[in-house]
Amino acid sequence: xxxxSQIIHFYRKHIPAFECVPGCHDxxxxxxxxxxxxxxxxxxxxxxxxxxxxxxSCPYLGKNGCEVYGDRPLICRLFGTTPSLPCPNGKRxxxxxxxxxxxxxxxxxxxxxxxxx
Ligand code: SF4
Ligand code: SF4
Numbered sequence: 001x002x003x004x005s006q007i008i009h010f011y012r013k014h015i016p017a018f019e020c021v022p023g024c025h026d027x028x029x030x031x032x033x034x035x036x037x038x039x040x041x042x043x044x045x046x047x048x049x050x051x052x053x054x055x056x057s058c059p060y061l062g063k064n065g066c067e068v069y070g071d072r073p074l075i076c077r078l079f080g081t082t083p084s085l086p087c088p089n090g091k092r093x094x095x096x097x098x099x100x101x102x103x104x105x106x107x108x109x110x111x112x113x114x115x116x117x
Contacts, residue, residue, distance in 0.1 A: 011074055011108070015081055018080060024089060027087065028066065031073060031116075032117065040071045041060065042068070049117075060072075060117060078097060
C-alpha cells in the first residue's frame, strides 16, 4: 500500500457514515480524486467522461445511484458530514466529521494531484 493509500484509508475510517434519502444523488456532480482513488475505479471511456461533464454530472452516477459507492472518493464521503458541506436535504450523521480531520483532508486534497472523475 502506498503512503497516500494509507492516508486515504485512515481518513475514510474517520468520516462517519449516515443514511441518505433513498435514491438521492443531489450532491453528485463533477468531482476530483487522487490518482490512488481513481485507480480503484472501473475505467470510463473518454466519451463517457465528456457526456457526464456536459451534464455537469459524474461518470459513475448510474440509474440506481453511485456505481462505485464502496470506493467513492473522499470528497463524496465528506459531503453531508461537515458544516462546510451540508446535505441540502438535511441528512447528516449523529456525529459530524472531526473539524481537525476535515482540515487535514482538505490539506491532503490540495497537496495531492487530483484527477477529474
Ligand atoms: S448527502 Fe444529501 S444530497 Fe447527498 S445523496 Fe445524501 S441525501 Fe442526497
Ligand atoms: S463517485 Fe459516486 S458519490 Fe461521488 S459524485 Fe460520482 S456518483 Fe456521486
